[in-house]
Amino acid sequence: MNLKQLSLMLELSQTTVSRALNGYPEVSEETRRRVTDAAKRHGYRPNPSARRLATGKAGMIGYVMPTGASVDIDPHFVEFLSGLGDYARGHELDLVLSPADAQDEETTYRRIVANKQVDALYISAPYNADKRVALAHQLGIPFIVHGRSEGLDFDYPFIDIDNEGAFHDATRLLVQLGHKRVALINGDDTQTFAIFRERGVRRALAESGLVLEPKNIRSEIMTEENGYRAARRLLEGPEAPTAIVCSSLLMALGIVRAARDLNLSMPRDLSLVSHDDVFHWLKPEHFSVPLTTTRSSIRAAGARVAERLAARISGLEDGARGEVWPVDLVVRGSISGAR
Amino acid sequence: MNLKQLSLMLELSQTTVSRALNGYPEVSEETRRRVTDAAKRHGYRPNPSARRLATGKAGMIGYVMPTGASVDIDPHFVEFLSGLGDYARGHELDLVLSPADAQDEETTYRRIVANKQVDALYISAPYNADKRVALAHQLGIPFIVHGRSEGLDFDYPFIDIDNEGAFHDATRLLVQLGHKRVALINGDDTQTFAIFRERGVRRALAESGLVLEPKNIRSEIMTEENGYRAARRLLEGPEAPTAIVCSSLLMALGIVRAARDLNLSMPRDLSLVSHDDVFHWLKPEHFSVPLTTTRSSIRAAGARVAERLAARISGLEDGARGEVWPVDLVVRGSISGAR
DNA sequence: GCGGCAATCCAAAGCGCTTTGAAATGCCGT
DNA sequence: ACGGCATTTCAAAGCGCTTTGGATTGCCGC
Structure with missing residues (x-):
């Protein structure tokens, strides 16, 4: 069933039928009703390829997915997908992944x-002066950045969480509990979220006249293994930190294992705060010692990204508005006063 | 730069140019060379929408992504995506996710x-007599199932791992080590992979005159939390199992935590074998007690799925061939003889 | 009764490609 | 020199939609 057949059986022109269906004003309400009724009744659905050819609009959003033999897609990505689905599901909005x-x-x-x-x-996980953001901007295609990129000479729309604030608050709490030697086990520090987090930690320490010593900062891809290694290195050295802030539950898993291997008990010998992106398959409250976290749902952000992208496509949103979401600080058993 | 412009500047018809570019035989080698040269030189790229409208071919593969407020996308999915990327990257093959x-x-x-x-x-994670498989078959669109579905009255192409064999072998090893009470903490048992795994465990036990008691089998979504709960329930009861086989590292994480909470040491009081889908962010060899696993890379399967899908699209593959991949059994410290 | 203006509707021209059916062209043997 | 046969090329007709520019209709005031 295509437009031609439908217009034939309605004894109307394709033009009118098309307009009726697409909500153009130059068609009477009665005809519109007739048309939409018939369309529904016969299950007419416009062919997207034809529409795309005629309009140039695709009705899809895109994500360029970096891959490579030694490139692993981040498990955080499924949370984003879940969120995207939350919105897109009801809107016939598809996502095309281009590896x-x-x-x-x-x-x-x-x-x-x-x-x-x-x-x-x-566009996700931006770097500073991110090339992809610059390129998308230059090519003139609507986009939204999940995260922020500094050092670009134009504004752009984004959604980010207050990484600096979150890590500042977490660190401040640790300092208030008497910790002097606080370490940061961060994610890849070429990415902006990691830069902001480090900034937050430094600022909180500075407010109490403390500093984040170079040896007390680690930056690695966020895996269990890297968390373990970083923690071992930190905790085995002299003047080991009494508190650690880390960027992911995955790393926290490794840190907990390292502490156990070294016979350090939590929170007595070591306080730990982790960022929690809210995975359904791994929860901070279910760690052997429930974890204090800075919490922000990637899934919620995914839904919001989809929503704003849809708005931009349909022209309801433009401009370069950035959203920065606050982050919860959830206190659980993994922190205590410094000994 | 479109076909028309290109053909104009070559002083050839669009027909000839199109044919030259698409490798049709009715064009002389010399013209073909001229055409391809010019196309490359001017960076001509056929408009996919137009091509799609004319041919009906999209050059994309699709995945219908189940979503919902209480539906979480499985983290295993990113591994599949990584694998898909491994193949698709070099082939301009895109994946469209339809929530x-x-x-x-x-x-x-x-x-x-x-x-x-x-x-x-x-199509992934099939159920028995899977509706989606039946539907895709009926609609006549090429597809590949990742996993197997029993109880369908037609054959279909699939890629699966030998779940039954893997769990059989793992269980047999435990039995050979003297374990009499073996429990299974499985994934969602409406999915076929879980059914096959259970079958493998039962068969291995039966070979030694043992049975898998109802109380010794748990089936849940594969999360840390569910692993923990299932293990608590199993281990706290009377006649607790001395060995557990489980379906995912995520659950294994919870099982290890449960054992620790109950003061059971591994492998002395409890032997554990887990299936490992090969995550880069969580590895069995890095558990506090290195885990014995049945191992099969989802990523590799993803690449193979992409490859076969591409082959089917271009008509290089047809029929209903199923591939069943063997699974490694990797022995590490988490198992020992029964006490 | 008529010009003028909305309100409706329409025919036809794209969008950029593939493919059908036919027309040139070149070459052969006779 | 000419019919016959490949070989190579082409014009034009789709594919199914949107949209431009016009045509038609109905209704108003005068």
């Missing part, structure tokens, strides 16, 4: 934009 | 097929 060589994402960006495969882009 | 209400995936399946949005479908 790209992590060394050369630009080619893929150019391809999907030139091909008009998608109407808008999602 | 669907988990209660009603059929509508979405029909939509994307009717719209010709994708050339082939990926």
Whole structure:
């Protein structure tokens, strides 16, 4: 069932039928009703390829997915997908994933934009002066950044959480509990979220005349193993920290294991605060010692990204508004006063 | 730069240019060379929407993603995505994710097929007599199932691992070590992988005249929390099992925590074997007691799925061939002889 | 009764590609 | 020199939609 057949059986022109269906004003309410009724009754659905060819609009959003033999997709990504689904599900909005060589994402960006495969882009885990953001901006395709990128000479729309504030507050709490030697086990510090977090820790320490010593800061891909290694190195050295702030539950898992291996009990010998992105499959309250966390749901952010992307596509949103979401600080058993 | 412009500047018809570019035989080698040269030189790229409208081919593969307020996307999915990227990256093959209400995936399946949005479908985590598989079969769209579905009255192409064999071998090893009370903490037992695994355990036990008692089998969504709960329940009861086989590292995490809470030491008081899907962010060899696992990389399967899907799209593969991959049994410190 | 203005509706021209059916072209043997 | 046969090329017709520019209709005031 296509437009032609439908217009034939309604004895109307394709123009009118098309307009009726797409809500144009130059069609009487009665005809519109007739048309929409018939369309529903016969299960007419406009062919997206044809529509796309005619309009240039795809009705899809895109994500360039960096891949490579030694590139692993971050498990946080499924949380984002769940959130995207929360919104997109009811809106017939699809996401196209374009795998790209992590060394050369630009080619893929150019391809999907030139091909008009998608109407808008999602960009995640930005670096400072992020090339992809600059490219999307330059190519003139709508996009939203999940996170922030500093050092770009233009504004852009984004959604981010208050990483600096969260880590500042967590650190301040530890300091107030009497901790003097606080360490940070961070994620990849070329990414902006990690930079902001480090900034937050430093600022909180500075407010009490303390500093984050170079040896007390580690930055690695956020895996259990890296958390373990970083913690071992920190805790075995002289003047070991009495409190650790870390960027992911995955790393926290490794830190807990390291503490156990070293016979340090939590929170007596070591206080730990982790950031929690809210995984359904791993929860801080279920650690052997329930974890104090800074908490912000990636899933919620995913839904919001989808919503704003949809708004930008349909022209309801423009401009370069940035949203910064506050982060909860949830206190549980893994912290206590310094000995 | 479109076909028309290109053909104009080559002083050839669009027909010839199109044919030259698509490798049709009725064009002389010399013209073909001229055409491909010019195309490359001017960076000509056929507009996919137009091509799709004309041919009905989309050049994309689809995945209907079940979502819902209480539906969480499985973290295993990112591993699949990594694998898909491994293959698709070099082939300009994109994946479109269509979020669907988990209660009603059929509508979405029909939509994307009717719209010709994708050339082939990926179906994962099947149930027995899986509706989606039946639907895809009936709609006549190429697809590949990741896993197997029993009770369908037709054959279909799939890729699966030997779940039954893996769990059989793991259980047999435990039995050979003298364990009489073996428990299984499985994933959602409406999914076929879980059914096969249970079958493997039962068969191995039966071979030694043992049985899997109802109280010794648990089946839940594979999260840390569920692993913990199931293990507590098993281990606190009378005649607690001396060995557990479980379906995921995530659950193993919870099982280890439960054992620790109950002051059971591994492997002295409890032997544990887990299935390992090979996550880069959580490795069995880095558990406090290194875990014995049945191992099979989802990522590798993802790459293979992409490869076969591409082959089916281009007509290089047809028929209903199923692949069953063997599973490694990797022995580490978490098992020992029964006390 | 008529010009003028909305309100409706329509035919036809794209969008950029593939593919059908037909027309050139070149070459062969006779 | 000419019919016959490949080989190579082409014009034009879709694919199914949107949208431009016009045509038609109905209704108003005068």
